[in-house]
Amino acid sequence: VPGPTSLDMARAFRSVRRDPLSFLVEVSQRYGDLVAFPVPGPPALLVNDPDDVRHVLQTAARNWGKKTVQYGALSRVTGQGLLASAEPGWIEHRRVAAPAFHHQRLEAVSDQVRAAADEAFSAGLGALSPGSGRVVDVASLTHRVGLDAVGRALFSADLSGHAQQLLDATSDAAELVVRLGRSILPTAEWAPTPTNVRLRLTRRRLDAITSDLIAERRAAGRPTAGSVHGDDLLGLLLDSGMADAEVRDELVTMVIAGHETVAGALTWTLMLLAEHPAAQDRLRSELSGLDRPVSLLDPRDRIPWTRAVIDEALRLYPPAWAISRRSLGPDVIGGVEVPAGTLAIISPWLVHRRAESWPDPASFRPERFLDPAAARSGYLPFGQGPRLCIGRDFAIGEMAVVLDRLLVDHRVGLPQGWSRPEAQAQVAVHPRGGMPLLVTRLAGT
């Protein structure tokens, strides 16, 4: 299998650490759809071909587990929560959590997500008079919405008292996880390195907040079933008989997996809409024409253009830019025999940019998603197979609700002297230095 040599890797060391996305693009352009990295021991492969990707994540999923550096680093913060868990017991936790994401439930919490969006926008935009506008960092706005939506919809909790602490702690955790994932030499967890010490402190901060949430819920008793707060995720976890430590791992997982990703996705979507005013106008006219507010289920078929914009933004800027697996036994990928212990790295960022699957891959063209016959192979912003994102419909619905709340009355545009921020691969893909956009309140609203 072709791939860079150890010398190539040593030369690229700094750029890999600074900008792994560009490095991956370069490597796949040079070596093709199956690339081997020079590592001691079992091979490490970059897998780009959609059929091979499906093989690893779906068809042969039983042979490809999550014991990888990426998920090992994440589990230092989230423990054996659903996302990082490499244990077979993961399926039990998934069964417990699943009803919190059922469609009926999503419909029920739509008001909560709407309220989260309205509050974040009124706090973040202030009182704009019709026709006036200001430059706002939409990345920080969408982070607040994302966190608040998770709190209200999944935990029935107002996280605003904890918001700043949680945002700080999760962003510190994300940075540390990325740092661990990229370190060349694995260090023992107990070693008093600066990263380990900061990680322990960050975990303690997250523990304190989630323990508060659990204690508050226990003191308040279970919300009535059938009410908006009945059967929320926190209730399901506590009723399942899981130990508090396991509930805590799932809460931290949902906070990290559920707000960083949606915030990133919304930020890039708003940028793309600011760059493409005609697409933005079409979205606004679709949303303004509705006879009732957008719900989390609407993107399924009621708002096709908005859904297409979301799908296309997730194609170009998939927040989960890397997914990794390790083989439990030997296998064959792309016609090549690989031994047990092989690492497969799958990057939606690369797969979504293959010209073979996506004509004119670099262009923002939502209409490609309007055609139901459009090939969906080679599209995996939410992963594939048994470990598919549990929050997929929630996330797409939340994005539609937030776009509705902002864009029916406001326009996003590019500020003077605009240049596109660089995409920075953290736990999710974020714009380096934020995303300043000009938000203008529409006249007559």
Ligand code: HEM
């Ligand atoms: C899994 C992406 C939103 C919770 C995943 C995976 C991807 C992904 C790619 C699969 C990882 C793998 O196979 O290794 C995204 C994106 C989102 C998003 C792009 C937003 C645009 C959410 C939300 C939640 C969530 C809103 C919860 C509130 C999870 C969990 C898993 C997961 C718990 C692990 C599922 C399992 O293994 O059973 N996500 N996600 N995600 N996601 Fe999401």
